[in-house]
Amino acid sequence: MSQPIARPVIALLALITLGGASAAEVQVAVAANFTAPIQAIARDFEKDTGHKLVAAYGATGQFYTQIKNGAPFEVFLAADDSTPAKLEKEGDSVPGSRFTYAIGTLVLWSAKDGYVDAQGDVLKSGQYKHLSIANPKTAPYGQAATQVLDKLGLTAQVKPRLVEGQNISQALQFVSSGNAELGFVALSQVYKDGKITHGSAWIVPAEMHEPIRQDALILKKGEANPAARALVDYLKGPKAADVIKSYGYQL
Template sequence: MSFSLSRLVVALGAGLLACAAQAAEVQVAVAANFTAPMKDIASQFEKDTGHKVITSFGPTGGFYSQIQNGAPFEVFLAADDTTPEKLEKEGGTVAGSRFTYAVGKLVLWSAKPGYVDDQGAVLKKNAFKHLSIANPKTAPYGAAAVQVLAKLGLTEATKSKLVEGASIAQAHQFVATGNAELGFVALSQVYKDGKLTGGSGWNVPGDLYEPIRQDAVILTKGKDNPAAQALVDYLKGPKATEVIKAYGYGLQ
């Protein structure tokens, strides 16, 4: 091997080692409603940065309990702003890292085309047998659904028809499989690029429920992980925000 070729091999090897040293893994807890956009964002993030994202999807309340019990998560993308704020006050986050990455929207949805009208009158007709919502105690979208029913004066009328999912993912599954004729789900679960991906729905007016501000934060376990900070920065960037908007979320 010539001297110049040897130097080239050494240089390439050093470059590869440097890239490997800089790349890292980050453990991320992600609210169930953000599953589809996060998969898109994580894939692009890995291509752009070389870091690897290990995601877990589930209810925000459940993740809070897991984090309190020592789960190895380094970044938390919640379905609300109160849970990350609570962790922040408890000293479980990196100071100054919390921000709103998306503003969620609620939709009354059915897998059946034409079943839900664009004014939500199907609720007042009350001809359905089952109405799916996420557990309002642990899932912010479930709490929002309860607020909507209360403001419409339908709490008592629908009480016996409610089917609660442990998370917004399960609430959506109940409707998608036909176990419930309709349900309150996250718009992001049934919407992309300006239209519903199937079925029929009513975009619930924002004045019927409290704003669903979804905050992200770096947890203390991720304070020394460059991939954690890189992911949070990426979520604020143009590629990620474009994906977030495509799934129907608002931005703050």
């Protein structure tokens, strides 16, 4: 009598043990512009796979330095394609794991309603004291902002007014707090489900700067971690794609 009961119990215990063993944590370096989307994706990822995503947010260039210095990141979601390509070339990633997960959009934004016009002519008016951008040396969105200013012939005019954030999150903070009247930020930071969430904005035409192709890859430290591979696969799936598009990115 006891044997038929014991077998299902043993099988159930084995399944529980196996489920616990297969769930893992993945350490992810995430470009600051992708903060809101990855937080939304992380919830679904954990629910759907059992794996947990632990994210750190910052500037792509700073993450490169940290990775080269041995930081424990296993997956890198950059704000450009050149930094992941460099890491790939230098042997710091799992071969064949690099792919473009999003194409970013730059926006000139103000926390004030009606302050930024639909063509961005406010930049030429000179009626502002501070223009916020991310550090162009470490943040691709900052580099794109400088390209736009060059294209408009405004580089010299706005130079005394520039306020640089260490990354795109700090650039946004300067504008949100009122320390800068306007700034170049990532559309994803002020956009959700087809509209600007607050303030006023000029969505910069893509042809005014180099494409902001955002690549991801699995780093060497994540090579043996099933959660790292699972995350990359999940980012390529339809559920993540819907979230990414809802924040104004192209795929």
